[in-house]
Amino acid sequence: MPPAGARRHQAGKWRGHVPDETRRSTIDEIWNGLTEAFRRLGTLDPALVEIVLLSFRVSGTALLVSVVLGIPLGAALGLSRFVGRKLVTALIYTGMGFPPVVVGLFVYLLLSQSGPLGRLDSPLIPDLFTPGAMVVAQIILSLPLVAGFTMAAVLGVDPELRQQVQSLGATRVQAAWTVLAEARSGVVVSVIAGFGSIISEVGAVMMVGGNIEHRTRVLTTAIVLETRKGNFDLALALGFILLALTFLTNVAMLWLQGRSLDR
Amino acid sequence: MSEWLYQLENLTKEYGGRRVLQVDNLQVRRGEVLAVVGPSGAGKSTLLRLLNFLEPPSDGCIRFLDLQVTADRPAPLAYRRRVTMVFQRPVLLDRSVGANIRYGLQIRGCRNEDHELVAVLDLVRLRDVVHQxxxxxxxxxxxxxALARAIVLRPDVLLLDEPTANLDPYNVGLIESILRNLNREFGTTLVLVTHNVFQARRLADRVALLLEGRIVEVADVEAFFQAPQDPRTAAFVRGEMVY
Structure with a gap:
């Protein structure tokens, strides 16, 4: 088979009328993309490995922070009644639908040299066009999803349960923990939703990361770039790899969900 | 050891300014079966929640053993764990039957609870479904x-909130016989809330009638049913509307 990129589409060429050969070659592209994906995976292509690792490092770190903050936040919102709870809930639900590109713009402005946070020059605040900046943007995207779905899952647990386990001698913390354990299917969904939203997201990482080779290039931004360059084989290969890795990650999380709490 | 396990004095409970319970004086004797009867909405479940220390009283005092519980002095965990309740509608954990029964022991940090588990499973005749x-x-x-997960804790007091409402006669009979044995063999004090006067008559040593949050009459079971002092008790025993 021809080397990658040898058979380029002429991106930008006028395509008002699509001849039959081109249609057939679209099927070929998909096929080539698949084989290319396997070839690159099989040979552990260093450029690919770098991109995959950075994708998972950025989205993994953002997810970890979102889970550590979002699950307790969602559980607290689901379990407690306080003035302003409705407002906080509405804010979280709004956050669940944040457009990544707008979050990217927002973080861009915050972190840029003249922005309110960038100006502080603090070592705790990441610079623009670094993986740290991408992590910040992705936390903003996934935290509301994790917190929102966790809250919904906790609210779905029979409200009588808490009183009944307290009657059996559970402390407040034990009772809250038990309710969260009962909501575990929904909590796993919250993690999967949070992960899915950021591993597949391109707007924010492109905006604050800049898709710099060897530094901030992740799977999604690489796909955009290769598509623009007309490297459909490679773009598709990256797409398949992204899908496959996301699938495997979700299978792993579902395996955790399916594990019983019985001893 | 005193004869009284609980002493309720001038106890009131309000929700949002609405008084749902006002018990001037009520005692629960150690080792007795006290049935609390009354129409729905009389405050029976509220009374049980207070006896279980799940909620503080709005005013007044609950003496339990050497403890005094008031509005701003809640029961410490160690006392709270000597009382447990079986609810009308049991909410079980989404785990196996065995894990549900072990739950109360686990949160107490007990290990090697298998011996107790087997004994309790036999008692409630659920040995075959332990892994289900x-x-x-x-x-x-x-x-x-729900009964097993409470009994396995060997509580001093078992509170029962309509434990057999909506159950078939086989289960009612089985649960009643378990309760009777529990009371006789282990001396567990039972406080049974029911609107079923027949069940109160079958199980109780003493019966209290609760009406609109107030105790109308407390008497030994025979006296309560044969010679009620209050006309409202007499009407309730006859199955007439008393409110």
Whole structure:
């Protein structure tokens, strides 16, 4: 088979009328993309490995922070009644639908040299066009999803349960923990939703990361770039790899969900 | 050891300014079966929640053993764990039957609870379903799991909130006989809330009638049913509307 990129589409060429050969070659592209994906995976292509690792490092770190903050936040919102709870809930639900590109713009402005946070020059605040900046943007995207779905899952647990386990001698913390354990299917969904939203997201990482080779290039931004360059084989290969890795990650999380709490 | 396990004095409970319970004086004797009867909405469940220390009283005092519980002095965990309740509608954990019954022991940090588990499973006749998910049980079986998870803790006091409402005669009979044995063999004090006067008559040593949050009459079971002092008790015993 021809080397990658040898058979380029002429991106930008006028395509008002699509001849039959081109249609057939679209099927070929998909096929080539698949084989290319396997070839690159099989040979552990260093450029690919770098991109995959950075994708998972950025989205993994953002997810970890979102889970550590979002699950307790969602559980607290689901379990407690306080003035302003409705407002906080509405804010979280709004956050669940944040457009990544707008979050990217927002973080861009915050972190840029003249922005309110960038100006502080603090070592705790990441610079623009670094993986740290991408992590910040992705936390903003996934935290509301994790917190929102966790809250919904906790609210779905029979409200009588808490009183009944307290009657059996559970402390407040034990009772809250038990309710969260009962909501575990929904909590796993919250993690999967949070992960899915950021591993597949391109707007924010492109905006604050800049898709710099060897530094901030992740799977999604690489796909955009290769598509623009007309490297459909490679773009598709990256797409398949992204899908496959996301699938495997979700299978792993579902395996955790399916594990019983019985001893 | 005193004869009284609980002493309620000028106890009131309000929700949002609405008084749902006002008990001037009520005692629960050690080792007795006290049935609290009354129409729905009389405050029976509220009374049980207070006896279980799940909620503080709005005013007044609950003496339990050497403890005094008031509005701003809640029961410490160690006392709270000597009392447990079986609810009308059991909410079981989405785990196996065995894990449900072990729950109370686990949160107390008990290990090697298998011996107790087996004994309790035999008592409630659920040995065959110990590994089954609790959500697959029938209503009667679920209530027996709820009873088992409470009994396994060997509480001083077992509170029962309409434990056999909506159950079939087989399960009612089984649960009543378990309760009777528990009371006789282990001396567990039972406070049974029911609107079923026949059940109160079958199980109780003493019966209290609660009406609109107030105790109308407390008497030994025979006196309560044969020679009620209050006309409202007499009407309730005859099955007439008393409110």
């Amino acid at each position: 998910p609790a959500r697959t049980l029938s209503g009667g079986e679920a209530q027996r799991v």
